[in-house]
């Protein structure tokens with residue numbers, strides 16, 4: 001029971017990592033990807049309508065740490 005739950009969680013994690021790798025940018029949730037919200041300019045995506053996925057940011061943070069650590 002616990003093992004199958006862990007396997008399911010792991011396969012979801014792998015699938016999410018693949019999506020982050022293949023499509024690092026996602027649609028902005030705040031402005032529905034048109035770069036503007038009710039107030040005008042969308043600050044969440046700087047008006048681009050695209051946002052970096054959380055997983056991609058995590059990946060870049062890990063890469064940066066690794067690069068800085070092996071200099």
Ligand SMILES: [Zn+2]
Pocket residue numbers: 028029030031032033034035036042043044045046047048049050
């Ligand atoms: Zn936006």
